[in-house]
Amino acid sequence: MINYYFDNTNELRPFTHKLEANDDTLPPDNALRIAPEFKDGYCPCMQNGAWVLVEDNRDKTVYNIETKEAKKIDYLGKIKSGFTELKPFEFCKWSGKKWVLDEDAKNEHIIKNNQNLKNALLNEANEKIAILQDIIDLDMQEADEEAQLKAWKKYRILLMRVDASDVNAVFPVKPE
Structure with a gap:
């Protein structure tokens, strides 16, 4: 027995x-x-x-449908309410049955990145213009530095006109 x-x-x-x-x-x-x-x-x-x-779902990974946080199951029985085995992806939200693309979150991220890029490019342009302007003001220019200054100023104006809140924003090409 x-x-x-x-x-x-x-x-x-x-x-x-x-x-x-x-x-x-x-x-x-x-x-x-x-x-x-x-x-x-x-x-x-x-x-x-x-x-x-x-x-028995022990040791399976589930995801919180609110926070998207992963958790290992350590209990017997059905998966608890508020969790799913479906893995979330970037810019998603829970539809009640599956993860779907959250267009608002995706666009918000793109706009934030556009604004950060625009600020970084403007800072770079301002630095280049300041240095080139000093060179010219002190009459220390070489070869094509006046043309470079003009190109960087034009680039800065074009950058200022970029609408960073447009998810399809196109940035101008930097001067050589």
């Missing part, structure tokens, strides 16, 4: 192990003498003196 033990400290009472039993004794309070059925994706649990199969 074999005793099939379950964890009686867990409310679902999942199977834990089996051991040889004495023929002339009764099974302990935390064991049955009936062999549990095993099936992939399920864990046998004792319920009302019999084994039942309970969904």
Whole structure:
């Protein structure tokens, strides 16, 4: 005979192990003498003196549908409400059944990047113009530095005209 033990400290009472039993004794309070059925994706649990199969998602990764945070499942039973096994992607939101593209979040990100790029390019242009202007003001220019100054000033004007709030903003090409 074999005793099939379950964890009686867990409310679902999942199977834990089996051991040889004495023929002339009764099974302990935390064991049955009936062999549990095993099936992939399920864990046998004792319920009302019999084994039942309970969904087992332990060690699977699920995602919070509000925060998109990943979490490893450490419990028996169905996946809790508010979580999904579907992995989120960049700029997505939960539709009730699946992740869908969140156009507003994507556009907001593009606009923020456009503004950051515009600011960085303007800073670079201002630096170049300031240095070239100093060279010319002090009559220390070489070769084509006056033409460079004019090209950088034109570039800065074109940059200022870029609408960074347009998701399809096109930036001018930097002078050589």
